[in-house]
Amino acid sequence: MKAAVIVFPGSNCDRDLAVAFRAAGFETTMVWHKDGALPEGVDIVGVPGGFSYGDYLRCGAIAAQSPVMRAVSAHAARGGHVLGICNGFQVLCETRLLPGALMRNAGLKFVCKMQRLSVGTADSAFTAGYAAGQEVTFPIAHHDGNYVADAQTLASLEAEDRIAFRYIGNPNGAMGDIAGILSPNRRVLGLMPHPERVVDAAQGGTDGAAMFRALAEALVAA
Amino acid sequence: MTEPAITPDLIAAHGLKPDEYERILEIIGREPTFTELGIFSAMWNEHCSYKSSKKWLRTLPTKGPQVICGPGENAGVVDIGDGQAVVFKMESHNHPSYIEPYQGAATGVGGILRDVFTMGARPIAAMNALSFGEKDHPKTRQLVHGVVEGVGGYGNCFGVPNVGGEVRFHRAYNGNCLVNAFAAGLAEADSIFYSAASGVGMPVVYLGAKTGRDGVGGATMASAEFDDTIEEKRPTVQVGDPFTEKRLLEACLELMASGAVISIQDMGAAGLTCSAVEMGDKGNLGIKLTLDHVPQRETNMTAYEMMLSESQERMLMVLKPSMEAEARAIFQKWDLDFAIVGETIPEDRFLILHGNEVMADLPLSKLSSEAPEYDRPWVPTEPAADMDPVPEVDAIDALKALISSPNYCSRAWVYEQYDHMVMADTIRAPGLGAGVVRVHGTEKALAFTSDVTPRYVKANPVEGGKQAVAEAYRNLIAVGARPLATTDNLNFGNPEKPEIMGQFVGAIQGIGQACAALDMPIVSGNVSLYNETDGQAILPTPTIGAVGLLSSPEELIAGVPRDGHVLMVLGETRGHLGQSALLAEVFNREEGDAPPVDLAAERTAGEFILANRQWITACTDLSDGGLALAAFEMAVAGDVGLTLEPSDNAMLYGEDQGRYLIATNFDKAEALMVAAGQAGVTLSTVGKVGGDKIRIGGSEASLADLSTLWRTAFAAHFA
Numbered sequence: 046m047k048a049a050v051i052v053f054p055g056s057n058c059d060r061d062l063a064v065a066f067r068a069a070g071f072e073t074t075m076v077w078h079k080d081g082a083l084p085e086g087v088d089i090v091g092v093p094g095g096f097s098y099g100d101y102l103r104c105g106a107i108a109a110q111s112p113v114m115r116a117v118s119a120h121a122a123r124g125g126h127v128l129g130i131c132n133g134f135q136v137l138c139e140t141r142l143l144p145g146a147l148m149r150n151a152g153l154k155f156v157c158k159m160q161r162l163s164v165g166t167a168d169s170a171f172t173a174g175y176a177a178g179q180e181v182t183f184p185i186a187h188h189d190g191n192y193v194a195d196a197q198t199l200a201s202l203e204a205e206d207r208i209a210f211r212y213i214g215n216p217n218g219a220m221g222d223i224a225g226i227l228s229p230n231r232r233v234l235g236l237m238p239h240p241e242r243v244v245d246a247a248q249g250g251t252d253g254a255a256m257f258r259a260l261a262e263a264l265v266a267a
Numbered sequence: 268m269t270e271p272a273i274t275p276d277l278i279a280a281h282g283l284k285p286d287e288y289e290r291i292l293e294i295i296g297r298e299p300t301f302t303e304l305g306i307f308s309a310m311w312n313e314h315c316s317y318k319s320s321k322k323w324l325r326t327l328p329t330k331g332p333q334v335i336c337g338p339g340e341n342a343g344v345v346d347i348g349d350g351q352a353v354v355f356k357m358e359s360h361n362h363p364s365y366i367e368p369y370q371g372a373a374t375g376v377g378g379i380l381r382d383v384f385t386m387g388a389r390p391i392a393a394m395n396a397l398s399f400g401e402k403d404h405p406k407t408r409q410l411v412h413g414v415v416e417g418v419g420g421y422g423n424c425f426g427v428p429n430v431g432g433e434v435r436f437h438r439a440y441n442g443n444c445l446v447n448a449f450a451a452g453l454a455e456a457d458s459i460f461y462s463a464a465s466g467v468g469m470p471v472v473y474l475g476a477k478t479g480r481d482g483v484g485g486a487t488m489a490s491a492e493f494d495d496t497i498e499e500k501r502p503t504v505q506v507g508d509p510f511t512e513k514r515l516l517e518a519c520l521e522l523m524a525s526g527a528v529i530s531i532q533d534m535g536a537a538g539l540t541c542s543a544v545e546m547g548d549k550g551n552l553g554i555k556l557t558l559d560h561v562p563q564r565e566t567n568m569t570a571y572e573m574m575l576s577e578s579q580e581r582m583l584m585v586l587k588p589s590m591e592a593e594a595r596a597i598f599q600k601w602d603l604d605f606a607i608v609g610e611t612i613p614e615d616r617f618l619i620l621h622g623n624e625v626m627a628d629l630p631l632s633k634l635s636s637e638a639p640e641y642d643r644p645w646v647p648t649e650p651a652a653d654m655d656p657v658p659e660v661d662a663i664d665a666l667k668a669l670i671s672s673p674n675y676c677s678r679a680w681v682y683e684q685y686d687h688m689v690m691a692d693t694i695r696a697p698g699l700g701a702g703v704v705r706v707h708g709t710e711k712a713l714a715f716t717s718d719v720t721p722r723y724v725k726a727n728p729v730e731g732g733k734q735a736v737a738e739a740y741r742n743l744i745a746v747g748a749r750p751l752a753t754t755d756n757l758n759f760g761n762p763e764k765p766e767i768m769g770q771f772v773g774a775i776q777g778i779g780q781a782c783a784a785l786d787m788p789i790v791s792g793n794v795s796l797y798n799e800t801d802g803q804a805i806l807p808t809p810t811i812g813a814v815g816l817l818s819s820p821e822e823l824i825a826g827v828p829r830d831g832h833v834l835m836v837l838g839e840t841r842g843h844l845g846q847s848a849l850l851a852e853v854f855n856r857e858e859g860d861a862p863p864v865d866l867a868a869e870r871t872a873g874e875f876i877l878a879n880r881q882w883i884t885a886c887t888d889l890s891d892g893g894l895a896l897a898a899f900e901m902a903v904a905g906d907v908g909l910t911l912e913p914s915d916n917a918m919l920y921g922e923d924q925g926r927y928l929i930a931t932n933f934d935k936a937e938a939l940m941v942a943a944g945q946a947g948v949t950l951s952t953v954g955k956v957g958g959d960k961i962r963i964g965g966s967e968a969s970l971a972d973l974s975t976l977w978r979t980a981f982a983a984h985f986a
Contacts, residue, residue, distance in 0.1 A: 054517070054601060055510050057426025061691035079600075094689075096424040099510030155419045157686045158679075186423070186686040239688070247694045247705065247820060 046264045048073045049083050050091040051117065051133075053108055058094030058241065062130065065241035066091065069257035070265075081112040088264045089126040090117050092133030094186070094239060104147065104189045105135035114140050126170060126264065127233040131187055134225070134235035143226055143235045144202070145194030150187070151218025157186040159249070160216055160238055162224055165208035169227050170263035171234045172209055174255035181252040183238035185216060190237040192219035192226075202226055210236055270301035270571070277301075281308035287639055294633050302570045302619060302626040306634065309537035309575055310544060313796050316638040319762040320794045323775045328783040333751055334790055335456060341382040341533060342452075343790025344459055345752045347816050351706065352459065353713055354388035355451035356791035357396075357756040357812040361798055363504040364446040368413025372446050373421035373507040377579050379450040380425060381533040384516050385582065387460040387523050388452025391690060392704045393422050395432040395448055396717045396756070396810045397681075400441030402673045402984050407436070410444050411985050417507075418448070419684040424509035425516070428693050429685035430702025431715050433810070436673040439721075442800025447756040449717055449812040453706060460523055462532040462542075463549035464585045464611050469529060471543070471554060471609035474598060475515045475581040479564035481505045482538070482577025511580040511603070518601040519582065525597065527590035534581040540574045542583040543609075544617060547631045550585075553616035554631060556609035570619055570626035585611060645768035651726045654859035657844050659916050662964025665853050666895055667976060672852045675892055676980030695825050699904055700887055701742045701815070703823060712823065714748035714815040720891055721806035722846045723861035728770045732777025732809060733864040737924055739813035740785045741888035744873040745927060747824035747880050748815025753782055755792040755811055760804025762796045770807040771796075777864075778809060784866035785873070787813060824876075826884035827905035828930035832956035834909060835936060836894060838872050838926035839949045842917030848891040849920035868925045871948055876927060879942045882935040889926040894953065895919040895963055897928045903977065905930075908958035908970045919964060930956055 048071035050063045059075065066073045066089075074084045078097075083090065097108035108114060114136065121127050121142050129137035137143045150156060159182050164175040175181065194202070199221055202208050210225040217237075225236025240253030271277060278288050281304055291299055291307050299307065313319060329337035335352055336344035342356035360375025376393065383390050395418050400407045422429050427450065464471075482505035522528055530550065532542040539556070547554040558573050568576075586594055591607075598605035612618070617634060619627035669675040682697040694712060695703035701716040718738040724731030736753065743750045755778060760767040782789055798805040817823055828834070844850055845859020876886065885905065889897050894911065902909050913919050931939065936952070943950035960967045 054514050055424065057424075057513065057689055058691075061689070064691065095426060096510055096513070099424070099508070101510070154416070155423055155684045155686070157423075157688065158683050184688050186688060188423075242688050242691045244691075248688075248691060249694070249696070 046071050046261060047084065047087045048089045048091060049076045049087045050093055051076050051078065051113055053078045053095065053097035055097050055099055056093050056095035058130065058239065062091045062093045062241045065244045065257050068244060069261040071261065076113060078111050078113045081116055083116050083120055087120065089128060089260060090120055092127065092129040092136050094131030094133060097132055097136060105132060105139040108136045109139035118142060121233055124230065124232060128171065129235040130239055130241060131237055134237055135189065137233065137235040142233050143228060144198045145192055147189050148191040148193050149189050150191050155188040156216050160185040161213040162210045162238060163213055165211055166206045168206060169209065169231045169234065170260050171256055173263060174259035180213065182250055183240050183253055184242045185238045187237055190217040190219065192223040194220060205229065209234055210238065273298055273304060281305065282312050283308055287311060290639065294637055295629060300627060302574060303629055305571045305575050306540050306627055306629065309540045310634045311638050315537055315541055317794055318639045319641050319643050319796060321640050322642055323772055326775060327779045327789045329788050329790065331786065331788045334788055336459065337790050338792060340461055341385045343752065343754060344386065345790055345814065346456060347711060349709065350456050352454050352456040353451055353814055354383050354386045354454050355449065355754055355814055356382050357447055357449040357754045357810060358382065358793040359756055359758055359795035360446045360448060361444065361758065361795050364414055365444050367504040368410050369417040370504055370506050372414040372417030374505045374579050375446050375448040376418055376421040377507045377509065377512050378535050379448040380427065380512060381535065383450045383452040384519055385460065385531055385533040386454065387458050388454035389520060390427045390450050390452040392451045392702065392715050393427045393429045393449060394715055394717050394812065395429065397434045398440045398445035398808060399436050400444065401438040402436055404441045408985050414446055415681050415684050421507055421509045423686040425513050426689050428687050428689050428704060429682065430687055430693060430704060431697045432717050434678055434681055437806055439806045442803060443798045443805050445758050445805065445808055447810045449754065451713065451715060451814060460528060460531050462530055462546050464530050464546040464552050465550050466529060467552065467611055467613045469611045470586045470588055470591065470607045471556065471611065472584045472586045473561060473604065473606045473608045474584055475603055476508060476511045476578060477562040477564035477604060478573055478576050479578045480568065480572055480576060483572055483575045505577045505579050507579050514601040514603055515580050515582065518598055518603055521597045522594055525590065525593050527587050527594040529585040529587055531582060531584040534583055536577065538576050538578065544631060544634050546583065546585060547617065548635050553612040553614045554609060555612050555618040558619065558621040560606050560608045562604040562606050570621040574619065643762050643768045644765045645772050646765045647769050648728050648773055651845065651860040654845050657850060657854065657916065660853060661966050662895065662916065662919055663966035663968045665849055665916065665920060666899060668853045669848060669892055669896055670899065670973060670977040671980045673984050674852065675848060675896060677978045678981065679978065680981040680986065694823065695746060699900055701746045701748065703746055710819045712817040714743050714746050714817065716742035717810055717812045718742060719808055719810045721808045722851065722857055724774055724807040724809060726846050727861040728773025728807060729777040730861045730864055732774035733781040733866065734861060734924060735809055735811040736778055736781035736785060737864050737869045738888065738890050739811045740787060740869060740873060741927065743813055743815030744876050745824065745886045745888045747822045748817050749877065750785060750787045750813060750815045752790045753787045753811055753813045755789055755809060757792065758795045758798055758805060758808040758810065760799045767804055774807055774809045781866055785870060822880065824880055824883055824886045828885050828901050828907055828909065828956040829905060830907055830957045832884065832930040832932055833936040833952055834898065834954040834956060835929045835939065835950055836926055836953045837875065837929060837948060837950050838868065839923065840918055840921060840926065841923050842921035843923045844917055844921055847920060847922045849916060862922050862924050864924045872925050872927065875946050875948050879939060882939040883929050883931055885930040887928050889928055891922055893920040893922050894928065899961060899973065901928060901930060902961060902970055903974050907956055908960045909954055909956045910962040911954040913953060914964045
């Protein structure tokens with residue numbers, strides 16, 4: 046299985062994500078933002094956390110226009126898997142691979158802490174290692190994680206079982222306590238919490254490891 | 268362009284004393300140009316020249332087998348085995364943060380990160396020690412919000428975990444907050460980059476962001492006392508861009524790996540002037556700069572402005588000429604400026620050209636070697652008067668007063684605004700004692716702490732100085748780390764006052780003794796003087812940042828107490844209440860002497876913990892707030908109640924040094940007792956863990972209630 050991790054000049058969780066992919070058995074390549082193409086045969090693209098181009102404008106707005114995101118969109122259109130974490134989720138929303146937007150936290154402060162979450166659905170390659178309704182704890186670390194979408198979008202996310210994670214104790218004001226969502230084909234996941242920061246026990250938790258293991262199992266079978 | 272005439276007023280406005288100006292005339296044998304006056308002022312202010320402190324800094328222990336590079340470079344370098352080194356330093360950004368809290372704090376973080384990666388190290392941890400005025404002072408809330416957001420805003424974007432620090436409040440900081448920023452990085456021990464230029468005719472290259480007018484004269488501003496005209500000084504504060512800094516980091520590390528760099532220096536205080544002079548001076552070379560080639564953000568900048576600008580995210584480098592194309596390509600990849608702005612020259616000369624005119628022509632080595640150095644008069648601090656008796660109070664009431672006070676409530680409001688987990692190697696988060704970060708891809712980890720108790724230093728600078736180092740030592744030991752080395756960030760008032768100078772001298776003496784006795788030499792540091800407003804000095808605040816090494820994950824002590832555990836105190840409790848948290852927070856009294864520090868006992872206790880860590884589940888040092896506060900914090904960490912046997916205030920809240928609180932199960936506690944007997948250290952059982960209440964001194968309260976009080980107090984005071 047092959048993974049690619051996108052590196053924007055302001056990415057700062059790119060290495061962390063690559064470490065998590067590699068630990069789950071993925072052959073992982075870093076892809077520079079100025080590159081217009083992904084490596085041949087990539088199964089999953091990771092869009093990591095950080096501050097893509099500084100994010101002095103709306104988070105992820107400039108990244109969405111970068112050459113590499115055209116390649117990521119094409120990969121998604123072909124039915125490829127995409128995982129966007131934190132800034133990566135913001136970029137996927139700005140790229141319109143996922144609906145809705147991420148606004149400034151309701152408390153107006155950056156918030157970094159361990160966050161309890163409820164798994165919304167086990168029906169995806171990302172979440173197959175969890176049970177729906179299972180409680181997991183991932184770290185969060187963001188200033189703009191307040192998910193908003195129009196009523197129709199929220200209703201369809203709900204109806205189509207595309208809410209992957211919900212906060213238990215909403216840290217940022219996100220509508221419907223939404224922490225992460227899936228695309229209609231369930232192959233693009235964007236989430237604010239950081240599963241890649243809890244993949245080994247020394248990090249204070251291992252709840253994230255199941256996501257990467259499940260992805261490896263799904264994609265090796267594919 | 269015509270420069271202003273040199274007048275006594277202009278000289279004074281540059282912070283130069285009349286005798287210092289006479290010295291300039293002697294050195295160059297003529298009246299300086301305006302640009303030259305600016306250069307002298309930049310090099311000779313307190314911040315850059317250490318003219319009041321140098322004499323005393325030389326007395327500090329700076330050597331040891333673990334030290335690869337001590338003070339004098341951008342940061343200290345310490346061996347951590349396997350060909351790796353940790354590179355670290357702490358530096359203040361006090362004055363700018365008081366004037367413009369967000370940008371002042373942000374650029375303080377940026378500056379210290381640059382100091383670390385200039386040496387070839389990738390930053391892996393940061394800390395911040397913050398001192399603010401009293402809670403109800405009209406400026407405090409705004410400063411707390413601005414500084415914390417600025418620290419977070421910069422570090423979070425740059426992507427370095429902020430794993431520890433301090434936050435304190437005291438009326439002595441009402442007019443002068445302190446922002447001390449620490450950063451540590453990881454490098455290959457044989458690939459450290461230094462600032463000394465070498466080779467004649469080598470290109471001097473400007474890297475990073477463009478130069479603007481921000482920060483012109485900042486270092487001179489930071490070397491003066493404040494008065495009510497302070498708001499007028501806002502334009503001297505720099506503006507930070509962490510995204511550019513992140514790119515500068517990556518580009519510099521790539522450039523260093525390419526072999527193109529002869530020497531490199533970040534442009535910090537006094538920007539281009541200081542960095543160019545330092546590179547030339549250390550390499551016994553002259554430097555010629557042609558300012559027309561400096562990348563500029565604003566139009567019509569003068570030589571004076573460019574030489575004194577403190578625009579951020581800039582570096583100066585001496586380049587191997589054969590590698591110019593490769594070097595340029597790396598900076599283009601990261602969309603950063605790369606410009607050859609000068610060259611090294613054989614003669615001792617600092618030659619500044621602009622628009623085909625000579626704007627400055629000075630003997631380079633004299634700018635630093637002939638800088639004034641003062642042996643300022645000082646008087647030792649008077650011994651503390653005897654203390655009036657301290658009335659007994661209910662132990663739970665006292666605990667509630669402490670844990671709801673700005674100084675001893677939970678700091679989560681602060682550190683939750685800092686990304687403390689980015690890089691995914693943080694294995695002990697901030698909140699209780701030292702933060703610990705894995706050395707990526709190895710079995711090793713590094714522990715970080717920053718400590719000082721300014722009340723102690725004011726009452727007794729020598730013991731207070733010792734105590735700051737001893738507490739840092741204990742915080743490292745308590746997580747199972749072997750203390751390696753120290754950085755000092757010395758914040759004091761006006762050194763021209765003999766009693767302030769006396770505080771400085773005493774603190775240095777104490778710090779020096781402790782660093783020698785505990786084998787944690789000073790490898791870097793920073794001095795911030797003139798922290799006074801309208802003649803009122805801050806509490807003497809020599810912040811000690813320290814780093815310890817864990818060679819394997821098994822060495823980490825990071826457990827929490829569990830139901831059934833025994834609580835034990837290592838070290839002797841005598842009940843010292845002078846200058847204690849109990850006295851200050853409950854009785855509003857700052858009286859008595861600082862607790863004495865027995866450095867030999869500190870060392871013995873520390874070695875005992877490291878030798879017996881297999882018997883210890885949870886461990887924390889006892890510092891201000893004594894046994895009761897430490898036990899409470901341990902109970903919160905384990906979410907379990909506990910009972911302490913000692914009943915009087917002095918035994919519960921006394922701040923005797925050299926002590927640790929240990930929680931472990933009964934069998935291990937017995938083994939530990941046997942070991943203590945053999946080692947000749949004092950180990951006493953002080954209580955037990957269990958239930959859902961805190962029981963001390965005959966009173967009790969629910970842990971959940973106390974915990975809520977502790978967790979919510981900071982926001983209640985400041986949000």
